[in-house]
Amino acid sequence: MKTESTVRVLHLISAFQMGGAEKLLLDLIAENAAQPKVAFTVVIMNDLISEELKDELLATGCEVHLLQRPPKHRHPKYLLKLMGIIRKNRIQIIHSHNFGSKMWAILCKMLFPKLRLVFTIHDTHIVKKLSGFHIFLHKKIINRNIAISNAVLDECTERHINNTTRIYNGIRLEKFYAFRKNNNAINGEIKLVNVARITHRKKGQDVLIRAVHECLHKGLDVSCSFIGGVYEYDKDSMIQLKALAAELQITDKIHFLGNINDVPSHLAQYDVFVLPSRYEGLGLVILEAMAAGLPVIAANIDGPSELIKHGLNGYLFESENDVDLANQILAMSINSSKRMNMVAEASRGVKEFDMAVMLANYRDLYQSLTAK
Structure with a gap:
């Protein structure tokens, strides 16, 4: 009252x-x-x-x-x-x-x-x-x-x-706890997810698409879904990202889902969350992924670096380096015990947010x- x-x-x-x-x-x-x-x-x-x-x-x-x-x-x-x-x-x-x-x-x-x-x-x-x-x-x-x-x-x-x-x-932790992923085993295709508006000059979706191509080249079966809308100020980003996927011949592995209002219920469908932003004030989506029980990989820029301690509660990759990102995805996918330990540590740390x-x-x- x-x-x-x-x-x-x-x-x-x-x-x-x-x-x-x-x-x-x-x-x-x-x-x-x-x-x-x-x-x-x-x-x-x-x-x-x-x-x-x-x-x-x-x-x-x-x-x-x-x-x-x-x-x-x-x-x-x-x-x-x-x-x-x-x-x-x-x-x-x-x-x-x-x-x-x-x-x-x-x-x-x-x-x-x-x-x-x-x-x-x-x-x-x-x-x-x-x-x-x-x-x-x-x-x-x-x-x-x-x-x-x-x-x-x-x-x-x-x-x-x-x-x-x-x-x-x-973040409102209970929204993500309700759909939390409790099994971090990866069977078959590794499903990556990114949640961000489609503006690659800031959010770096192009880096992630190139990393998916690099993973496939290394023999890793992987796909990536992008959740986020296209806005008037950057209509060209979606066109350029689709063209990049086509150029790399991986359009069947790249999925643009647009805006999804109920993100918490979707995150548990994926295996790894990736944030390849070129700059980011903090990265709330990192916290959301942690609360949802997903292992997280992010660029080693200022904001995300405050949330992720490399190897403890997630992985950081060299900003804009798609080869390094691909290596981190590979490391995340093959070491199941390390992955589960990082998810558990992230779950403990996210409570302060x-x-x-x-x-x-x-x-x-x-x-x-x-x-x-």
């Missing part, structure tokens, strides 16, 4: 499609609904909305406002709607999650100076690309920045954004801001 002392937070996000920030926000709202600790309101600015995610969000019972703004429209009516929601709900904090929503939050603070602003930096390379003006906004106008990993925190420190707190992203832990950290942060 909400009380007068409950912190009142408006989560502001530009779109609500199948993406890491959107799914994280959905899980956060669902976790809070199960045991309310903060009074959350959600505002989705734009008309780019997944119906499946929207239905899940509404099912939590949280107050949700869909402003249906066409992207890049600057009509003042959207600001007026935001102001009305802030007044009605007596909002104390606006927590924004991307560039566009950050700017709307700053406009609101100009009109309601007592508002506190929180911004989550969901990936590496975001802070590195900020102009001097936006660095000023993060240092002087936003009250607290949240870095989702030490890698992101380091980038903030490099640019002297010192009002930053590291709070690891979390439960969404309940993240929500508690958020609540503490919100309370510290309103106490001031």
Whole structure:
């Protein structure tokens, strides 16, 4: 039950499609609904909305406002709607999650100076690309920045954004435990899986396709399924990835499944999870795979390296090196006892990334801001 002392937070996000920030926000709202600790309101600015995610969000019972703004429209009516929601709900904090929503939050603070602003930096390379003006906004106008990993925190420190707190992203472990894979024996074809939006310049699906070809060349019977959607900003990735599979003559071994809403129930169908990203703020999908009982292989970049200790709870391969990735897949497939030990170790470690832990950290942060 909400009380007068409950912190009142408006989560502001530009779109609500199948993406890491959107799914994280959905899980956060669902976790809070199960045991309310903060009074959350959600505002989705734009008309780019997944119906499946929207239905899940509404099912939590949280107050949700869909402003249906066409992207890049600057009509003042959207600001007026935001102001009305802030007044009605007596909002104390606006927590924004991307560039566009950050700017709307700053406009609101100009009109309601007592508002506190929180911004989550969901990936590496975001802070590195900020102009001097936006660095000023993060240092002087936003009250607290949240870095989702030490890698992101380091980038903030490099640019002297010192009002930053590291709070690891979390997952709702029970969703994955319900479908957990309990038998890690591999019989016949090795089924690899990758979960990420189809944008290979960041997510590295091309590296994984080349690694599958290398595995087949080494005599390993292997296939790979890619779960993830194609978006307007990178339509060409799917075309290029399919062309690569055709060029390597392995189209029968590469499967593009598109967006799948119920990922937890699918993961247990596979043998090994692979994340070949070129850069990654943390890698929530690694935690999801660990919770689902899958052995994990990931690129040795900053975010995933915080989650995986090579040889202990998974394998790391040299970023962009498809031959090294193929070697790690081979090592994972032939050493069953090592594989089972890594799965067990990963299962123990993933518990500290439960969404309940993240929500508690958020609540503490919100309370510290309103106490001031």
